[in-house]
Amino acid sequence: MRHRLPPLNSLRLFEASARLLSFKNAAEELLLTPSAVSHGIQSLEDWLGTPLFLRTTRGIVLSEAGNAYIPVVRQALELLANGSASIANKQGLGQLAISMAPTFAAKWLLPRLHRFRERHPDIRIVIDTSHERSELSDVGVDLAIRMGRGNWHGFIADKLLNEAMVPVCAPAILERVRELKDIEQSPLIHVTTVSEDWAAWALGCGRSAPDLAKGLQFDTIQMAFEAASQGLGVAIGRKPLVNSELEAGSLVEVWETVNSNTSYWLIGAESRADDPRIIAFRAWILDEVKVDLT
Secondary structure, eight states: OOOOOOOHHHHHHHHHHHHHTOHHHHHHHHTOOHHHHHHHHHHHHHHHTSOSEEEETTEEEEOHHHHHHHHHHHHHHHHHHHHHHHHHHHTBSEEEEEEOOHHHIIIIITTTHHHHHHHOTTEEEEEEOOSSOOOSSTTSOOEEEEEESSOOTTEEEEEEEEEEEEEEEOGGGGGGGOSGGGGGTSOEEEETTOSSSHHHHHHHTTOOOOOTTSSEEESSHHHHHHHHHTTSOEEEEEETTTHHHHHHTSSEEOSOOEEEEEEEEEEEEGGGTTOHHHHHHHHHHHHHHHHHHO
16 A cells, blocks of 8 residues: 655654744754755645644744644654664664764774774764765764854754864975064965864964965865975865874975864754764764873
8 A cells, every 4th residue: 555655854854843942943953954944844845734833923833733633753763763674683783874074084083993993893873974965864863063153052962082283284385484584475275165274274373374375275274285295385274184294294384373162062953862873983083082182
């Protein structure tokens, strides 16, 4: 028998919005935009032919239909989650998809990942480093490693590593940039996809920001490191990501180090905190961080 089903992804949006009585807070919990949540709810309401929420000047409240529908949706989602977990447990823990920036994946995670595989051979890790911000939603991303300041409302969040910024360059051009005043004349390398770069470093040094229109621009930190190591200019090195280049001598520090206002965080949806795959990965990565800090 063929069942006529509503758009399934919208059911999760409805459950979160009904529980939090806020499209904005539901979006933060699911790592979506409020617009995406609102459109998903509208799609479900259109399918049902009735409003599930009443929009008021103070926010949203469940309509009569919404109050009747929410226990059905919660029961259905719980049944689906439990059934899926049961199947996954019989086949091993299964797959864990983690979204993060490509340089963090290459420089910090990958050299350590073999230890996770040794500890949990039944969990298959999938790393997503796409530039488009992957969401912690039904598309298949379970955890994310993000830069932030700790305001992760609606998520489980583990602080991993602090970031320190220091200008770096190839040894061959070090003599040309010995003095801090040389920054205005130096060819600077910029990363366009980060929130803190040369302007944040200059502010930490008590100097005015350099002209961001000059110099080379790249969309990944790794490309900026590569360009700097080839003598094309000076880049912001980000410890611990730049540590391997500093240890190998392909890059050297220039001027002073400034502590960033942001750190690397492991985040996940609170509703998934008891997932055994997530518990295993959180425990492992925090152990790795402790080793780094000792």
